[in-house]
Amino acid sequence: MKKQILLVVFSLLSMFFTYAQEFGFGIRGGLNTYSIGDIITVGSNGPQGPDAGLNFEPVKDIGFQAGGYFFAQFGKFFVRPELNYVSSQNHYDFPDRQSKWTTSKIDFPILLGYELIGPVSIYAGPGFNFFGDTEIEGVQETSFTTGSPGPDLKKTTFNINVGIMFRYKRLGVDLRYEMGQGETDQEREDFIRSAYGVNLADLKPYKPNVLSLSVFFDIFRTDAQSIGGMFDGLFKGNSCYCPF
Structure with missing residues (x-):
């Protein structure tokens, strides 16, 4: 089913680029929190561990993302598919030691946008x-654990993106x-427990929401001459309007 959805998506993107008034591609990168x-x-965490029912909230650390994009412009509307590598991290302040939570994924968003003003x-x-490994430091595989050590995230998931640029x-x-x-x-x-001061614990359910701030740069645009590109005038006779 997922392969069929992706096939439909690629077909629609091909149609968009065929009839686009302007198009181009570029690179992007930035920071995120997860x-x-x-x-x-x-249960019992023993005499050296905390009592049952103690809650440890995650502390958000800064992750990063990097990738590329294409865009097709239709007047004030645009379509922008991207392909990004995203690495995210958090940590828990346990009694004896911090435990880091890390994950990575390949992200393929398809964005539909509108130019508001200017x-x-x-x-x-x-x-x-498409997720890679997700790990929590200090987790060991025993008869008490659920599945493999660390979070058992689905390898393929779906999200909704909203933003402003x-x-x-x-x-x-x-x-x-x-x-x-x-x-x-x-x-x-x-x-x-000997390292972190925590023994058995439950990782509560959550939705994997991400807030990110990125910068992007158009390597190629068909309307580069009309926007007076950042490298305009440096490359005489450059009919494709590439910056290099």
Whole structure:
């Protein structure tokens, strides 16, 4: 089913680019924060561990993303598919030691946007995520754990993106919020108590929402001459309007 959806998406994108008034491609990169669930101790954690029912909230750390995009312009409307590598992290302040939570994914959003006024545009669209490994430091595989050590995230997920971007000639800034459409399952984790001060605990369900801030640069635009590109006039006789 997912392959059929992607096939339809690629067919629609091909049609958009065929009839586009302007088009181009570029690169983007930036920073992100990722929302995950609390960890709550359960059962007996022993004399050296905390009591049951103690709640440890995740502390958001800064991750990064990098990738590329194409765009097709239809007057004030545009279509912008992207392909990005996203790395995110958080940590939990356990009694004896911090435990880092890390994940990575390949992100394929398809954004539909509208130019509001001047350089400011808004957009929304679906995104397809292909996750790599997700890990929590200090988790060990025992008979008490649920599945493999660390979070058992689905490898392929779906989200909705909304955002706003500001563009100046070839350069732009993009603020985006990704809303995960599927909630994770609650999982029982068994931590190394001697190192972290926590033994058995539950990772509470959460939706993987991401807030990101990126900058982007149009490597090629068919309307580069009309916007007076950042490299305009440096390359005489450059009919493709590439910056290099």
